[in-house]
Amino acid sequence: MNPFIFTTMLLGLMLGTTMALSSSHWLMVWMGLEINTLAIIPLMSQHHHPRATEAATKYFLTQATAATIMLFSATMNAWLTGLWHIQELTHPITSTMMITALALKLGLAPVHSWMPDVIQGLNLLTGLIMSTWQKLAPFTILMQIQTNTHPTMILFGLASTLIGGWGGLNQTQLRKIMAYSSIAHLGWMTLVMQFSPPLALLALLTYFVMTTATFLLFKLNKTTTINTLALSSTKLPAMTSMAPLLLLSLGGLPPMTGFMPKWMILQELTKQDLAPLATFAAISALLSLFFYLRLSYNMTLTTFPNTTTATTPWRLPTSKPSLPLAISTMMSLLLLPLTPTIITTLTQ
Numbered sequence: 001m002n003p004f005i006f007t008t009m010l011l012g013l014m015l016g017t018t019m020a021l022s023s024s025h026w027l028m029v030w031m032g033l034e035i036n037t038l039a040i041i042p043l044m045s046q047h048h049h050p051r052a053t054e055a056a057t058k059y060f061l062t063q064a065t066a067a068t069i070m071l072f073s074a075t076m077n078a079w080l081t082g083l084w085h086i087q088e089l090t091h092p093i094t095s096t097m098m099i100t101a102l103a104l105k106l107g108l109a110p111v112h113s114w115m116p117d118v119i120q121g122l123n124l125l126t127g128l129i130m131s132t133w134q135k136l137a138p139f140t141i142l143m144q145i146q147t148n149t150h151p152t153m154i155l156f157g158l159a160s161t162l163i164g165g166w167g168g169l170n171q172t173q174l175r176k177i178m179a180y181s182s183i184a185h186l187g188w189m190t191l192v193m194q195f196s197p198p199l200a201l202l203a204l205l206t207y208f209v210m211t212t213a214t215f216l217l218f219k220l221n222k223t224t225t226i227n228t229l230a231l232s233s234t235k236l237p238a239m240t241s242m243a244p245l246l247l248l249s250l251g252g253l254p255p256m257t258g259f260m261p262k263w264m265i266l267q268e269l270t271k272q273d274l275a276p277l278a279t280f281a282a283i284s285a286l287l288s289l290f291f292y293l294r295l296s297y298n299m300t301l302t303t304f305p306n307t308t309t310a311t312t313p314w315r316l317p318t319s320k321p322s323l324p325l326a327i328s329t330m331m332s333l334l335l336l337p338l339t340p341t342i343i344t345t346l347t348q
Contacts, residue, residue, distance in 0.1 A: 001046040012039030013133065020137035024086050026074035030067060033105070033137055037063045040134065043126050044118075055121025062114045066104040073097035086144050095145060099152050105138040107179075108156045108186055109163035116167070116179040124224075127175050128215035131182050132208045139189070139204055143197050153194055158280060160187025165287025172226045174218055177291055178211065181250060184288045191281060192265045195272050198346040203261035206335075210250050210258055213328035217243060220325060229299040242329055244296035249332045251289040257335040264343070 016036030023029045037060070045056040077094040078084050089095045100111070107115035119127045164184025171177045185207045193200040221236060223229050232240040249256030254263075262285060269278035335342070 001042070005042070006046075009039050009043050012036075013043075013129070015039075017133065017137045021140055025084050026071075026078075026086060027084065029086060029141060030071050030074065033063075033070075034067055036134070036137060037067070040126075040129065043129070044122055046126075047123065049121075051121040052123075055118045058114050059118045062118075063105060066101045069097055069101035069104070073101060086141070089145050095150065096152050098145060099142065099150065099156070102138045102142045103156050103190075106135060106142070106186055107183060108190060109159040109183055110156075112160065112163065112183050115183065116171075116176045119175045119179040120173055122175070124175070124215050124219040127178070128212060128219075131178060131211050131215070135182075135186070135204070139186075139200075142190075143193055143200060150194065153190055154277070157187045157190035157193075158277065160184060160190060161281050161284040162187075162287075165284045165290075168291040169287065171291070174224055174226065174229075174295075177226075177295070178214065180291075181288065182207075182211070184284065187284075188262065188265055188281060191277065192268050196268050198343075199261070199264055199268055202342065202346055203265065206257060206261050209328050210246070210332045213246055213325060213332045214250060216322065216325040216328065217246065220322070226295065226298050229295065230302045232299050239325075240299060242333075243299050246329055246332050247292040247296050247299075248289075251292040252285050253289070255336050257332050260336050260339050260342075264339075 013036060016032045016034070016039055018032070019035065020029050020032030023032060041056050041060055044059060045052050073089075073094045074084065076097075077089055077091055080091050080094065081088060089098055104111045119130055122130060160183050164180050164182075164187055167183070168177050168180035171180065185203070189200045189203045189207075192203070217239060218224070220239065221229070221232050223232070232243065245256060249258035252258045252262040266278045266282060269275070269281070
């Protein structure tokens with residue numbers, strides 16, 4: 001892709017997200033999300049591969065459907081209440097429709113089926129943008145909707161944690177595994193969003209850091225399937241030794257950073273007298289932990305299944321870890337002791 005066009009598309013992504021985040025009028029929010037969608041589609045189909053074109057088409061149709069429901073819900077709310085303000089979505093029908101539309105944009109279960117197929121058709125860098133930046137605007141809008149323990153939010157959150165864990169169990173493609181990981185993490189955030197928005201934001205930012213480190217590691221390693229992870233130890237021994245810790249942080253094991261949001265979310269759900277919900281969420285985390293352990297096992301304790309008959313070159317190409325990978329990896333592993341400081345900063 002031409003560098004000028006690539007820069008223009010990235011600026012369009014930032015503009016659309018900024019417009020959606022800074023607006024309090026539903027029409028401006030809708031316009032921001034549409035600019036965001038139209039900016040990322042050329043980035044998705046830039047390689048002219050049939051799978052990339054299919055992913056871009058599926059993404060466009062899904063986002064167009066969600067935007068239509070969203071605009072219809074906002075218009076109906078304005079018709080019923082006379083208000084276009086984002087925090088005045090008071091009618092139960094319009095609020096349910098809006099939450100469903102935003103869940104479709106985010107890829108929450110049970111309206112999640114587009115997400116694994118779309119991320120599978122992208123390269124790792126575009127998949128990283130899809131898993132992180134594209135979640136920011138719909139998630140923040142969902143946080144601003146004033147609801148009093150809306151059952152739809154609980155349903156989406158619980159379904160996402162369970163389906164995100166189950167769906168990743170039998171996958172061999174790393175991008176699909178990361179897509180189901182995204183669904184599971186978003187489910188945890190949705191469960192706690194109504195009770196503690198700062199805690200949901202903390203979980204989102206922590207997920208961004210861990211996912212960035214994981215995608216950059218896969219990109220550095222040039223791996224897209226579980227089997228090719230076995231080559232990591234010969235190419236990148238230092239990063240291979242860090243990778244299991246990074247993956248276990250995504251799974252939410254102490255003493256890594258990923259344990260922090262899960263711990264705080266379970267505590268908050270228990271405070272709200274939702275102990276059964278917290279129990280289901282904790283059990284679903286074990287499902288996600290299983291496929292993270294599979295990745296760790298294949299990366300560090302196995303050898304590549306196929307032996308090559310080609311002559312080994314005298315000089316292997318060297319790839320150096322980048323600064324963003326180093327920073328995000330350290331943050332994914334070492335932020336747990338700063339939990340009180342981070343919580344205090346977010347709740348002020």
